[in-house]
Amino acid sequence: MGQIRLNEVSKSFGDVEVIRPLDLEISDGEFVVFVGPSGCGKSTLLRLIAGLEDVTSGRIEIDGADATAVPPAKRRLAMVFQSYALYPHMSVRKNIAFPLRMAGLGKDEQMRKVEAAAKTLNLTEYLDRRPRQLSGGQRQRVAIGRAIVRDPTAFLFDEPLSNLDAALRVNMRLEISELHQNLETTMVYVTHDQVEAMTMAEKIVVLQEGVIEQVGSPMELYSAPRNRFVAGFIGSPTMNFANGEKAAGHGAHSIGIRPEHLSISTTDGAWRGTVGVAEHLGSDTYLYVHLADGQGTFTVRAGGEYGASHGDTVYLTPDPAKIHRFDAAGLRIE
Amino acid sequence: MPTQHSRVKARLMISPAVLLLLGWMLIPLGLTVYFSLLRYNLLMPGMEQWTGLTNYRYFLTDPAFFDALRNTLVLVVGVLAITVIGGVLLALLLDQPIWGQGIVRVLVIAPFFIMPTVSALVWKNMFMNPVSGLFAHAAKGLGLEPFDFLAHAPLFSIILMVSWQWLPFATLILLTALQSLDSEQLEASEMDGANYVNRFFFIVLPHLARAITVVILIQTIFLLSIFAEILVTTTGGPGTATTNLTFLIYAQSLLHFDVGGGAAGGIIAIILANIVAIFLMRMIGKNLDA
């Protein structure tokens, strides 16, 4: 079991309300990602669930029981910190065994579980090393190992990959997803990186300034963002927005169109512009097109072989079915 | 990378300083060794004569020497124990967010700035005096017999005074170390099910190991040569109850006017201090490599 329910939970530090009262439901076995810009309260929300911060108001239920006042150790949740928070003076083995030791398990039992966890995480060779003798990815795995051995009802991750280099990040992303498939335990994962959110989540919670903007599956957020913030935050490269005349034509205050939903032509189309920068990624080419009417720059995804360069005149045409319309308050118009 | 040429030049240029320092150390040491081999009594000036190792034999077989050795050991270990344990506890306390933290910290540091003679006199006359001291008043207030600290527990009294002086130093260093502890480590251990006591012994104390080592090493150096506190309170007595090695050497040279014997004691003290230093470095120095 690993079901978590937040009911009207809020958190203030002094006068600053960092988390506005919010409701959230996380079902058993789900992989939930909290995503949002830096400082929006993702870590705070995670720490509230963990019990490392006290809620200012509201109620937290874990597996149906009120856990609002339950101390962190008793919530049966395991957390992986951004800094990994390994104990530097203990060997990897002792680090992983620490929660078991605190739980008063026998030595043999401890070692058996540690060996098993080490095997899952490819850490067997490193069990007698100290954390500082390990690479970033290995430390990350030790931190995960320490979480696994406790057999928690849910895992909490706070930006676990942000200290790794890009290649390793992709690897660890896969490993964590795989771990979730194998363990089928609830995982709550915090990140500011929307790519991580899109690739790993079953359910994404988009936060901004302590408010939940939208909750949904990655594809729901991608195809039907509830407002301009979510539309701009999810998807890479980010959505193009236009106001005024272009939007009025579609009966909206503003419209958004993703780079992959614009078609490009050198002869005719809806909007004319000149190519500023062309980024050739091999599989795709991203063109940054300055619109002729002076209404900003649009990003367009073209094929990998697309040969355009600085100064070329091009015409852009949006796929009418893929235009997102927003009203004056930034909310989606269906 | 320095070239061969520049390295030679560098050595040449620091050599005056090195020579000066060497002389600074070697000349007094040489003179002390020389005096220790003479029969040299201030009451009989001009009658110095070569006696070989006699001074050493007398000093080492003097029963006062063994008392002094024991007292030195008790003094050093006692003060170290009080300051390290007290320092850790005080640091834990001062690390808490409390009202008036700044002022409390300054107050805690204050004893370190008071001269040893002054603090010893204050302790002796204002606190421990069996007639007019504060402790005597407190005891009388509770209906107890006042305790004459310096007469009945002289060494303990000195340990108390010296500990009071060195506690701020230990507290300061340990507090700094405590503040460098990553709070996520504490939170991780909290989630791992460690209660306050476990967190202290498994996370905080190992983190402080290095700072404690530094405190022990530095304090040992200074505590081996405690002198002022003894001179102004007990002058080594009653009997030899508070005579440490430093004070014994002083007594030998300037109270018994036996410069030769005092010098021999000095050389013995240097040898013992070095043995202690090597021992300490071996035992806890490995904490510092990490």
Ligand SMILES: Nc1ncnc2c1ncn2[C@@H]1O[C@H](COP(=O)(O)OP(=O)(O)O)[C@@H](O)[C@H]1O
């Ligand atoms: N212990 C604290 N005391 C005061 N303010 C805090 C504390 N922790 C976080 N905050 C504030 O709360 C806001 C959200 O922080 P955080 O949850 O860490 O953001 P995120 O993880 O999304 O980057 C930030 O503005 C931060 O300054």
Ligand SMILES: [Mg+2]
């Ligand atoms: Mg954060």
